Amino acid sequence: MGFSRSEPLEPHAAHDVTAVAFDLTAALIVVLDRTGRIRRFNAACERLTGFREADVLGQVLWPLVLDAPEAARAIAAYAAMTPSSPIGRYRNYWVNTLGERRYISWDTTHLLGPDGEIDLVVATGLDVTQERQNRLEREESEQRFRTLFERSADGVVLIDPHDPDVPWRIVDCNAAFARMNGYRRDDLIGCPLDLLHEDDLMAREGSRLLEWIRTQGDDAHGEGSHRRRDGSVFPIESSSSVFTLGEREYVLGIDRDISERKHAEAQLQTLNARLAHEAHHDALTGLPNRVMLMDRLGRELARAQRAGHHLAVMFVDIDDFKRVNDSLGHAVGDSLLKEVAARLTRVMRPSDLVARVGGDEFVIVVPDLHNVHHAARVAHRIQETFLAPISVSGLSVTVSCSVGISVCPQDGNGVDDLLQHADLAMFEIKKHGKNAVRFFASTMNAAAHERLRLETRLRAAILDDTLSLQYQPQVDALSGQLVGLEALARWTDVELGVVSPGEFIPVAEDTGLIVPLGAWVLDEACRQAAEWNLTVPIAVNVSSAQLMRTDFLETVRDALRRHGLPPERLKLELTERLAVQNSVLAVQQLARLNALGVLLSLDDFGAGQSAVVSLMTLPLQEVKLDRSVLAGVTAQPETWDVLSALLALARGLKLSAVVEGVETEAQLAVLRALGCRTVQGYLTGRPERPEALDPWLRGTRASARP
Secondary structure: OOOOOOOOOOHHHHHOHHHHHHHHOOOEEEEEEOOOEEEEEOHHHHHHHOOOHHHHOOOEHHHHHOOHHHHHHHHHHHHOOEOOEOOOEEEEEEEOOOOOEEEEEEEEEEEEOOOOOEEEEEEEEEEOHHHHHHHHHHHHHHHHHHHHHHHOOOEEEEEEOOOOOOOOEEEEEOHHHHHHOOOOHHHHOOOEHHHHOOOOHHHHHHHHHHHHHHHHHHHEEEEEEEEOOOOOEEEEEEEEEEEEEOOEEEEEEEEEEOHHHHHHHHHHHHHHHHHHHHHHEOOOOOOEOHHHHHHHHHHHHHHHHHHOOEEEEEEEEEOOHHHHHHHHOHHHHHHHHHHHHHHHHHHOOOOOEEEEEEOOEEEEEEEEEOOHHHHHHHHHHHHHOOOOOEEEOOEEEOOOEEEEEEEEOOOOOOHHHHHHHHHHHHHHHHHHOOOOEEEOOHHHHHHHHHHHHHHHHHHHHHHHOOOEEEEEEEEEOOOOOEEEEEEEEEEEEOOOEEEOHHHHHHHHHHHOOHHHHHHHHHHHHHHHHHHHOOOOOEEEEEOHHHHOOOOHHHHHHHHHHHHOOOHHHEEEEEOOOHHHHOHHHHHHHHHHHHHHOOEEEEEEEOOOOOOHHHHHHOOOOEEEEOHHHHOOOOOOHHHHHHHHHHHHHHHHOOOEEEEEOOOOHHHHHHHHHOOOOEEEOOOOOOOEOHHHHHHHHHHHHHHHOO
16 A cells, blocks of 8 residues: 555655555545554545544554444454465444444455454455445335235236246246246246236237337236136236336236136126016016106107107007906016017007016007007007906906007197096096096196196195104014114095095105105104104115105204204115216215214115116115016016126125015015015004004013113
8 A cells, every 4th residue: 555654654745646645546445554553544445434543543443433342343354364364355333433333345355464463454344334234124025025026915926027038937926926827936937927818819919018008108908718627717907017126018917707707707697687578567577667668769759759650559448447456466467468568569569669667557658659549549459459368367358458649749749647637538538437538638627727726735634734654564584573663654634535645645746846745754754753752764765856855854954953853763765766867966065964973774775776786886875676576576586687686786785675565474484484574564564653563562661771
């Protein structure tokens, strides 16, 4: 190094290039004597440690810059040093005056004294703290990647897309990837990725796929399929990204076997398709139902108006069907309806629509009529199809039908007008007999005045508080124990007499009276439940018109507070139409009701418009299956599949299920066999006035006491 002793350098040495370099170099240079005392300490050492050379000359180095463990190691290495066994390369931490630890890589050499022993040790060091930190972080990152790579439940594969001999060569993969594809890991490494494909996909499309992955960045996601070693093909979900290692580009793929998810999706799609079909078709006859009728009639009317054609709507009613049903039983009645549906379908053109709208009522839409007389000929042809007896259950049954007709444009241009007018024409036939064909006449609109009268009387009944409630039990299907009550509005008018809910509820919904009517029902039900001190929930039907009001939450809260009823004792049954009218607002309102503690149930599920997604998006605790799901369930065991699927769907979504309309022991037995826990219907309890339920409720409360 140009010096070999601790005395100050001669004056002429200040001009020596080596001496200048000693202080200008970025390298650390320290010169120690045989005892470890500092003889020289260059400027780089001063900058790193914070010590000045003048202050440390003659001091032992170790206590100044090393912590205790490093000092002990240095002393041991220094003591073991001999001319034939120098220290050589050495690494340790130096601690500066600020307490910072710097990692130094040293190269040492020594100068011998006259006695042949080591006289001076010259150590040249580089501060490699940052390089060491970078290396440690890189090693830690690599270790984390390797751990994630090996332990990931997903299949992870590293691919070289640029191998000239093996297209998309598998460089490495984890055990999950190998296991998912039916191989051992060693069997896959070095093979082309197309080993796992049904064809040479990567050989053909690899370059295009690689460019797509580059452009997508972290968003390169997709679905595909792999072929296992045994030849079976399964679906995968894959995420891919590119990165550079060294100077070579690789693709990292993360694959997941989605066989179970695809299977579940297929099942859900099948169920959705079945429910969608049932939402638009009659369960008994398979004909289009009212929902499809309204849609199809609307489209046919628009087409007829554009083309200037006539269109007929025909209400077809089976004469004396009730007599057949009552005398021969519902099973024979159902068989008769199915044969009627088949005959109507056969006699009409493929372009015509035959729908069943309820009971023994059918609606036929006949587009592209030449004239009104054409409609009459079609109606008489319909009647002729009933001349031949119908064989059902070994019996020969002869029936006739009546046909009410409205024609567009003379009887109206709207769906509702034409349906109403055809129905009025049918009503006129029934007033005067049967087995006839009648066209609508304007004089039939008198019925509309009756409806207005009904609306007026209903409005007065709500204002005068002359409505009443009856309560129908909901019971445990196995034990018969009471698990809830449903409040049902009833109306007896001084002028109209007993008016069924089927008459006044639709009027209330059409006129907006459902809001004050619903508010009264809610309040009265809460009052009665509090008076009874119920230990089970009381259910109240809520229309979409009520729920969509901004003040509905306060209406519910006020009723609960006014009567001191706990929120968990109130269950709101929501109409199925709610799910499709305003789903966003519905979710918001229902979430607020949930927060209040009220129970929520979706009523009439399976009867009409809502999809399975309604159960998944609305915050419900219960689903109430419509009575229509029981149609034919005892006579046709194959219909169990739909009912079983609906109950399984409810269980899968952790929803309680109630089946309403249970009227026979056979229906109850089927429901028990399918695992249904809660039922409602005339078999287990008819709607009753409050005083008729008092003894039962007192017994229920007594049995509930400890």
